[in-house]
Amino acid sequence: MSFLNYCINGLSLGSVYAIIALGYTMVYGIAKMLNFAHGDVIMVAGFVIYTMMNSLGVNPIVAVLISVIVCTALGVTIEKIAYKPLRKATPLAVLITAIGVSYFLQNLALLIFGSDTKMFTSVVKVPQLKLGEIIITGETIVTIIACIIIMVCLTLFIKKTKAGQAMLAVSEDKDAAELMGINVNATISLTFAIGSGLAAIAGALLCSQYTSLTPYTGAMPGIKAFVAAVFGGIGSIPGALIGGLLLGVIENLSKAYISSQMADAIVFSVLIIVLLVKPTGILGKKINEKV
Numbered sequence: 001m002s003f004l005n006y007c008i009n010g011l012s013l014g015s016v017y018a019i020i021a022l023g024y025t026m027v028y029g030i031a032k033m034l035n036f037a038h039g040d041v042i043m044v045a046g047f048v049i050y051t052m053m054n055s056l057g058v059n060p061i062v063a064v065l066i067s068v069i070v071c072t073a074l075g076v077t078i079e080k081i082a083y084k085p086l087r088k089a090t091p092l093a094v095l096i097t098a099i100g101v102s103y104f105l106q107n108l109a110l111l112i113f114g115s116d117t118k119m120f121t122s123v124v125k126v127p128q129l130k131l132g133e134i135i136i137t138g139e140t141i142v143t144i145i146a147c148i149i150i151m152v153c154l155t156l157f158i159k160k161t162k163a164g165q166a167m168l169a170v171s172e173d174k175d176a177a178e179l180m181g182i183n184v185n186a187t188i189s190l191t192f193a194i195g196s197g198l199a200a201i202a203g204a205l206l207c208s209q210y211t212s213l214t215p216y217t218g219a220m221p222g223i224k225a226f227v228a229a230v231f232g233g234i235g236s237i238p239g240a241l242i243g244g245l246l247l248g249v250i251e252n253l254s255k256a257y258i259s260s261q262m263a264d265a266i267v268f269s270v271l272i273i274v275l276l277v278k279p280t281g282i283l284g285k286k287i288n289e290k291v
Contacts, residue, residue: 002133006256007249012140012209014248015147019202020225021232021240022154023195029235030171030191033094037078037101039222041196043109045071045203046213050118060123068200075196076189083192084185102219109215122208143205150198151241158237163190171235220264224251227271233281242282 023038045067052063082101086094126138158164169177170187178184206221207213224247232243250270254263274282 004134006252008134008136008140010249010252011245012137012143012248013252014228014245015143016202016206016209016221016244017225017228017247018147018241018244019150019198019205020221021229021244022150022237023199024226024229025232025234025236025240026167026191026195028229030167031083031188033083033091034098034226035078035083035192035195036095036098036222036226037082037105038195038199039218039220039225040102040105041071041074041199042203042206042218042221043213043215044074044105044218045200046120046207046217047109047113047118048200049123049204049207050120050213053121053123060121060125064123064201064204067204068197071200071203072193072197075192075199078196079189079192084188106215106219113215115215118213120207120211120213122211123204124208137209139205139209143209146201146205147241147244150201151237154194155237163187167191224264224267227268230281231271231274233283236281236283239281239283 020038020042023041024035027033027035027038048067048070049060049063052058052066053060058066078101082097083094086097122139124139124142126142128138129136129141158167166177166182166187167190169180169182170184174184177187202221202225203218207217225244228243228247229240230243231247232239232241247267251263251267254266258266
């Protein structure tokens with residue numbers, strides 16, 4: 001396989017990381033909390049699609065839409081039950097709760113589906129594209145296009161709609177936003193809903209590329225997407241895109257030219273180096289707090 005092929009596959013994987021990273025960066029940017037259960041929403045999406053297609057014979061596109069609805073509802077439910085009561089709590093309390101929610105979802109999936117690996121049928125039916133020695137799979141084409149469309153739509157939503165402007169206001173100052181008549185709780189719930197819906201799309205694309213599905217499928221991609229969000233500058237939507245794409249390319253090239261066992265270590269090492277040079281990430285901005 002050529003260097004260009006590795007880069008294209010890296011961009012495909014990075015696009016998935018970028019879509020997942022959006023959930024992290026939006027929730028942190030607006031609610032100032034790290035939702036480490038976000039990766040497990042990907043796993044839930046995978047099992048919803050798997051069940052719809054294999055047990056009920058539902059059309060792949062319909063199965064993906066159902067998974068988006070289920071994961072959106074799940075994200076809002078998690079926020080209402082687990083995070084809303086901790087709105088004024090310390091960051092450590094929120095972090096521990098997020099880890100607890102993550103383990104809860106994993107163990108619930110173990111109880112329902114068991115620990116056996118399920119073979120996921122790709123929801124993408126686009127034929128592969130061959131350009132000389134370069135072969136681009138249908139999954140790669142759809143993943144990259146979906147990532148670009150999602151980024152553009154989300155950016156327009158934030159900049160052009162009242163709900164998006166409310167999110168920006170809440171991210172700046174919750175108390176001031178509330179005084180201006182913005183429903184802070186509803187805005188945070190909407191953020192979780194959007195992030196979880198995007199996680200469902202990412203889950204469908206991820207499982208279509210790597211066809212094995214287990215209750216732990218979302219754990220490592222979730223962590224790497226968080227790394228991508230920090231890499232690009234957590235709280236920045238363009239940063240999530242850049243961080244995700246760079247992470248995917250670095251991981252793929254590391255597996256190809258260095259070692260598949262060392263790829264994860266290399267990814268996290270690059271993150272450490274970037275944060276040592278620029279602690280706020282590539283596009284992150286330093287915020288001076290007034291005392």
